[in-house]
Amino acid sequence: MKRAVSAVLLVAAVLLQVGVVDRLPLPWGAVPDAVLLVLVAVALHSGPAGAAAAGFACGLAVDLLPPADHEAGRFALLYCLVGYLVSRHGRSEVRSAWARYGVAAAASLGTAVGFALLGAVLADPRVGWAAAAFAVPATVLATMLVAPVLLAPAERLLRLLDSERYDGLGPPVAPVRIGGGWRG
Amino acid sequence: MRRERIRRRAVLAVLAAASVGLMAVDAGEEPHPLTSAGRHAAAAAFAPVSEAASVVFRPVTGAAAAIAAAPGAERRIDELERRNSELAAELAARDLDDRRARDLEELLQLSGLGGYEMLPARSVTRVGTGGYADAVTLDVGTRDGVRPNMTVIEGGGLVGRVVRAAERTSTVLLISDGASSVGVRMESTGQIGAVHGRSHPLDSRAPAELELLRADAKIAEGDRIVTMGSHDGAPFVPGVPVGTVTEVRDTPGALTRTAEVRPMVDLDALDIVGVVLAAPEEDPRDAVLPSEPPTDAGRPPKEEQG
Numbered sequence: 001m002k003r004a005v006s007a008v009l010l011v012a013a014v015l016l017q018v019g020v021v022d023r024l025p026l027p028w029g030a031v032p033d034a035v036l037l038v039l040v041a042v043a044l045h046s047g048p049a050g051a052a053a054a055g056f057a058c059g060l061a062v063d064l065l066p067p068a069d070h071e072a073g074r075f076a077l078l079y080c081l082v083g084y085l086v087s088r089h090g091r092s093e094v095r096s097a098w099a100r101y102g103v104a105a106a107a108s109l110g111t112a113v114g115f116a117l118l119g120a121v122l123a124d125p126r127v128g129w130a131a132a133a134f135a136v137p138a139t140v141l142a143t144m145l146v147a148p149v150l151l152a153p154a155e156r157l158l159r160l161l162d163s164e165r166y167d168g169l170g171p172p173v174a175p176v177r178i179g180g181g182w183r184g
Numbered sequence: 185m186r187r188e189r190i191r192r193r194a195v196l197a198v199l200a201a202a203s204v205g206l207m208a209v210d211a212g213e214e215p216h217p218l219t220s221a222g223r224h225a226a227a228a229a230f231a232p233v234s235e236a237a238s239v240v241f242r243p244v245t246g247a248a249a250a251i252a253a254a255p256g257a258e259r260r261i262d263e264l265e266r267r268n269s270e271l272a273a274e275l276a277a278r279d280l281d282d283r284r285a286r287d288l289e290e291l292l293q294l295s296g297l298g299g300y301e302m303l304p305a306r307s308v309t310r311v312g313t314g315g316y317a318d319a320v321t322l323d324v325g326t327r328d329g330v331r332p333n334m335t336v337i338e339g340g341g342l343v344g345r346v347v348r349a350a351e352r353t354s355t356v357l358l359i360s361d362g363a364s365s366v367g368v369r370m371e372s373t374g375q376i377g378a379v380h381g382r383s384h385p386l387d388s389r390a391p392a393e394l395e396l397l398r399a400d401a402k403i404a405e406g407d408r409i410v411t412m413g414s415h416d417g418a419p420f421v422p423g424v425p426v427g428t429v430t431e432v433r434d435t436p437g438a439l440t441r442t443a444e445v446r447p448m449v450d451l452d453a454l455d456i457v458g459v460v461l462a463a464p465e466e467d468p469r470d471a472v473l474p475s476e477p478p479t480d481a482g483r484p485p486k487e488e489q490g
Contacts, residue, residue, distance in 0.1 A: 018230070019237035020244070023309045049192035056199040063206075064219075064226040069319050069347060069355055072219045073206030080199045084192075122211050126362035 002161040003050075006042045009154050010058050013038035018065045030138035032146040035062060036111055039079055040104045041154035043086040045162060055083030071122060078114045082107045097152070101144070104151050108143040112136040215348075227325075227350030234308060234321075234353075287456035290339025294458075300421060301462035302337075303328055307356075307454040318361035318381065319344075320454055325352045333419035335411075335460040341425035341448030342366065342411060343457050354459075358451050359426065360391035368394070368426055371408040375401045379409065379426055379445055390430060390444035391451065401441045403432055409445065421460050 017034045024031075035058050043051035059079030063072040090103040113136055119127030210219045288304060305328075309321040324330050326349050336343040336356045344358040357364050364381040377396035394409060407429040413422025427445040435442065 015233060015237075019233055020241050023241075024244070047192065049195040052192070052196045052199055056203065059203070060206075061226070064222045065230050069357065071207045071210040072222065073203040073210065076206065077200055077203030080196070080203060084196045118207070122207065124363070128362075131362065 002045065002158065005157065005161060006046065006054065009038050009157075010035070010042060010054060013150075014058050014061045014065070017062065030135070030142040032142040033108060033111065033139065034146065034150055035059075036079070036082065036108055036143060037104055037147055037150040038154050039083055040086050040090075040100075040107050041151055041158060043083045044091055044100065044103070044155060045158040046087060048084050048087040051083035051087035052080050053083075055079035055081070070119070070124070074115060074118050077118070078111045081114075082111060085110075100151065100155060101147055104147050105140065105144055108140045109136070112139045223348065224350050227353050231352045235323075284456050287339055291337070291456060291458045294337065294339055294341075300337075300458075300460045302458040303330065303461050304456060304458050305354075307457055308353075310454070318358045318364075318451075319347070320356050320358065322346075322354045322356060322457065322459070323352070324459060325350050325354050327351055329461055330354045330459050335417070335419060335421045335424065336457055337424055337460060338449045338454065338457045340450075341427070342420075343449055343451070343454065345419040346459065356457075359447060360451050366420055366426060367412040367414065368409045369412045370396075370401075370403065371410060373402065375403075376412055377401075377440075390446060392427060392445040392447060394427075394429060394443045394445045396441040396443075399439055399441055403429055403441060403443055405429055405432060417460075417462070 013035045021034050022031060039051075039055055039058060042054055046054070056076050056079065059074075059076035060072070062075045062079075063070070086103060086107055116127050116132040116136060120132075206219065209216045215223075291302065291304060294300075303324060305322040305324040307320040308323050310319075322330075322336075330346060330349045332346050332349055334346045336345060342359055344356045344361070344364060346354050347357045348355040358381065359366055359379060360381040362381055366379045367376065368379050369376050375396055375398060377394055380393050380395060382391060382393055394403075396403065409426040409429070411420045411422055411424045411426055414420050425448045427447040429443045430446045431444040433442045433444070
């Protein structure tokens with residue numbers, strides 16, 4: 001159940017990012033990273049291997065969907081690492097809302113810096129010191145500005161599914177037992 | 185527990201290696217069959233979603249554009265309030281049609297002057313993944329005859345070149361993109377040089393920069409620039425207006441001469457553009473440039489038609 005909800009959230013985030021956010025005429029090209037925020041929420045509630053795979057999948061989608069104009073695999077690598085690291089080291093910090101925003105900010109900063117570094121390594125003529133010095137803080141700032149409306153609801157939904165699973169609270173739905181269905 | 189740790193490290197290592205492999209495969213000059221097949225599949229699956237989102241979110245993008253333009257718009261509030269009473273929804277739709285018709289007409293006029301064979305298209309998406317690239321998506325693709333490295337123009341002049349063509353969409357790299365570089369010729373003197381894009385100009389407002397090969401070349405503000413043309417008309421056909429020099433940089437001792445360039449086309453408001461399918465028989469040289477005086481560059485003197 002939780003896995004399905006996570007997948008739906010990530011697909012919706014990718015479509016939101018590529019279909020809507022990327023085409024908003026935002027000033028100075030500072031685009032918030034909706035996929036990253038949802039990925040952080042998902043990674044905070046799943047195992048490192050699953051989070052890494054989820055990150056790889058949506059990164060690959062962002063890389064391949066038009067009109068992406070960079071080498072395929074850049075976001076796949078970055079999101080894969082983000083998923084793994086957030087799930088591995090971020091889950092202990094999950095107690096307070098501020099800590100979650102901190103984790104998201106760190107992930108956003110890491111992704112922006114990583115994207116610029118990968119661009120530099122691959123000799124992308126667009127990525128220079130001046131462009132990166134501007135784009136990295138602008139992207140982190142834009143991402144954190146939309147974090148309250150994306151990260152918080154996604155995280156709350158997943159937490160609700162968690163608590164439902166562990167202490168049996170939640171809506172009065174008759175338990176359905178289909179072989180091994182509880183592994184979620 | 186130990187096995188679990190090994191397993192998840194293995195998963196991470198495999199996925200990271202796959203990403204690096206993809207990048208390595210895709211970084212070459214020629215598109216690799218694997219990644220281009222992936223891109224084509226993704227483009228085909230995404231095109232309906234993109235078009236639907238474009239329709240549904242047009243009010244949102246319109247509002248965002250309005251907010252972005254707010255500082256400059258304050259001056260025009262009075263004028264707009266007067267006009268506002270006239271603008272019913274019906275009229276707005278007709279205005280849009282009229283504007284598209286005018287765009288098309290200008291495009292046709294340019295194509296007639298230059299002798300280009302051209303395919304009209306609508307730009308559906310303006311992108312900046314990661315905040316670096318400056319590109320748009322068009323609603324035409326390989327099934328309409330679009331191939332990579334074709335020139336894209338608007339009524340006023342050069343827009344950019346096609347970098348990727350899927351079956352139903354294509355991606356255009358604008359001349360303001362940092363990776364874009366166009367071989368150009370000055371209108372009258374014929375000196376050659378290149379116009380480089382600068383997506384994130386920190387020190388100035390110009391989206392592009394002209395670099396002339398001779399250090400003692402004479403350029404002045406208001407000088408106009410046309411494309412020089414490439415071998416077999418790819419990626420740029422000759423004779424397309426590119427822009428106007430707005431500021432000449434004085435850099436003593438530099439090997440080349442640089443100046444800031446204002447493109448002929450408003451790259452922030454692209455709607456109807458044309459993909460040049462075939463280059464003209466002969467180089468139109470300066471014939472496509474609007475006639476003097478160059479005060480209102482980029483607009484042919486046919487305002488009454490609109």
